[in-house]
Amino acid sequence: MKTFQALIVREDDEQIVSAIEETTIENLSTGDVLIKIAYSSVNYKDMLALQKNAGVIRDYPMIPGIDFSGTIVESTNPNYAVGQEVLVTGFAVGMSHTGGFSEYARVPAGWVIPLPEQLTLKDAMIFGTAGLTAALSINALEKYGLSVKDQPNILVTGATGGVGSIALQIFAKMGFTSITAMVRKENQIEVAKSLGAHQVVFPSEFADQKRPLNKQRFHFVLDTVGGQVASDLLPFIHYGGSISLCGNAGGIKLATTVLPFILRGINLLGIDSVNVPIEERPAVWQKMATDWNVTNTTLSDEISLADLPLTIEALKAGQHLGRTIVKL
Template structure:
């Protein structure tokens, strides 16, 4: 098969238009591995790419999709053979390299991970970058000393992809989870994932003018950034940590050094894009065995044709949980 379907984002008179079109395998970039994509997933970064954000994707026409799971069609390296089931997340996939919203991708072998035995291709993309990021957050918090007996753990942006998986993962590990959201109608959804407390997002915005706030959280996963992030820092208990992995509320915050000096707290940065493949493999192994989750309640499945409408929904802050893209 030389032609395939892909979502292509084009720039037309200053606007960015998405449509499903036919592409040819010869259009794909150079790489050691050609993969037939079975599943992808929709992430906020994909929506930014599709809307022409030059901080994510510089060249158009372009096919987004930072996640992909599928079967190797051809490989020029010994480590991967035709028929191998593989997954990819991050690196340049879907940013400036044609991504998982196409039925075929061609990529460097150094980006490709064989599918963990405990996960199907479909399950791996329900997790995708969001699941990997949530796992990295929890792992880094525990490396910093967090344990379930220390008190409640806050998750901001809890109805989003990373947030919802973080809620489910922390709850499965025995943590008392407080889920913060601006979507009050989704309280039952978060409770079903394992949240013990629902926190209205507006309460996290109060007190931004103060250098310190009342101690509340033993730890936190922050997916939103901005002033909410620093209010979370100011609300950590002595020795607590927050894992920071998102910026939907802004990329900057203003605050003081008081929480760091007086409460010995930690701000932990999380990157899931450029992590060495061996680190990603370790997290995927945990997600496939010790940390395996039933995420059926938080996923909706769509086709390529339905992607443009879903991209508008995620940009409008209306998407909840995970959106799986079926390319088969």
């Protein structure tokens, strides 16, 4: 096979540099399935992968990109055939295993999900890791009582980002009628409302309320930010309510007391989309492909590999909205 293009990250004189380069199959990580990539997507972790000491990539050179969809061109695993359309998210992809910002990827068959019939390869990456994370968060909240028949008050933080924007749309499609979006900037208000939010709030509304327990405002919180935002919201959750945590853009520390947990019985639900057992993933993706399919309304744009640096900078500066997919 001839050479192909990939974004390769290197450590050069203690600096992290990246560039689109020509590479070969021999430079890909090992695996029993070789996939010609159709689409990848840009996630917060992908931005971190291009930063020094961010903890995403530890060994260089590396091809980042934590998810992708495409068509199998070689397989030594009997469960996967040449010509089959598939998707891959998480595990070590784009971290310690060459990832999706490339025209080809080679991965273990145990990381591969057959593409649901109702999704196109493009749809799969409009969802991507962000969509899977949103779906897993909603699944977790459902296990702790989230139900349309109760019409609870729901809050989504980071509501115009990748996970938050998809979560808003899924909640709206499910039929919830009291969805609040938390945003940071004025220009995000109308965006959040267009995605399904009925009300919009800012973090400052909760930051100055330092009592360990405050007015009960939200039955369920889907938090994508972490840090101080998540800490500030705990006192406002209803008795028996739940908050799911899936992100750390706002920091990794959680400053709280035990009172919301022992006096209001709230549930803190950690969401991991990286190492979810492969056996559990197809059912979640099938739900996303059918009942929770919002790909036709998701705020998204499509770029080429050459456009990646600009999108990464927008993410780093907090100026990125919705989803960006990379067409390979």
